[in-house]
Amino acid sequence: MTRTSTEAIVLVGPMGAGKSSIGRRVARELGLPFTDTDTLVVRDHGPIAQLFATQGEAGFREMERGAVQEALARGGVVALGGGAILDPATRTDLGAHHVVLLTVSPQIVKARIQGARRPLLADGDDPVARWEAIVASRSALYAEVADVTFDTSHGPLALVVKDIVSWARHMREGRGIPANGNAWDALSEGTETK
Ligand SMILES: Nc1ncnc2c1ncn2[C@@H]1O[C@H](COP(=O)(O)OP(=O)(O)OP(=O)(O)O)[C@@H](O)[C@H]1O
Ligand SMILES: O=C(O)C1=C[C@@H](O)[C@@H](O)[C@H](O)C1
Numbered sequence: 001m002t003r004t005s006t007e008a009i010v011l012v013g014p015m016g017a018g019k020s021s022i023g024r025r026v027a028r029e030l031g032l033p034f035t036d037t038d039t040l041v042v043r044d045h046g047p048i049a050q051l052f053a054t055q056g057e058a059g060f061r062e063m064e065r066g067a068v069q070e071a072l073a074r075g076g077v078v079a080l081g082g083g084a085i086l087d088p089a090t091r092t093d094l095g096a097h098h099v100v101l102l103t104v105s106p107q108i109v110k111a112r113i114q115g116a117r118r119p120l121l122a123d124g125d126d127p128v129a130r131w132e133a134i135v136a137s138r139s140a141l142y143a144e145v146a147d148v149t150f151d152t153s154h155g156p157l158a159l160v161v162k163d164i165v166s167w168a169r170h171m172r173e174g175r176g177i178p179a180n181g182n183a184w185d186a187l188s189e190g191t192e193t194k
């Protein structure tokens, strides 16, 4: 695949994996613009929980698709909403970008998903079980689009940021890319996976 400078570094993964918080810091380190598709949707249409309530998930996904197109056109570092990869056109678009999958274990995500910000986790009394079911239903799609995976369950956020920045710099120089980002140091002579 021909790589151009308009390619974005796109963070995907489940709710609470750290796409927004890590993406912002990675962009700052690399001196690139940062765009979060959830933020664009809120800017243009209002709070996400309200959109789910009034338009349903399908309505939200349509608005999210527009935000994804705007974010990818801008380039830099992009954090996608957790379910943005459900859209087939978005999955196709991601083939032209560098896609980083962030993962997190259910035990660790428990503390990260408290609060009412995420409407898909608001129903029922066991948000972690709901989160696990959603992740299981999407795992093949996350794997399909990802070039590299970083787990964010262990260690400080700053360490994951450092690893992703290091990976991104190496990749932008056109060198080999290992698919297991957390094993980055050991695998720095690895090969690209797609
Ligand atoms: N090592 C770590 N890596 C990532 N996030 C961490 C880590 N340690 C703590 N956190 C916290 O976990 C939360 C991750 O939430 P964040 O909103 O970034 O996730 P997200 O992937 O963008 O979720 P969503 O899809 O719902 O937008 C943040 O509050 C962040 O500060
Ligand atoms: O995983 C999801 O489907 C979602 C994740 C969040 O980023 C928001 O886009 C919204 O809460 C839905």
Ligand SMILES: [Mg+2]
Pocket (backbone or CB within 6 Å): 019, 020, 021, 036, 038, 079, 080, 081
């Ligand atoms: Mg986010």
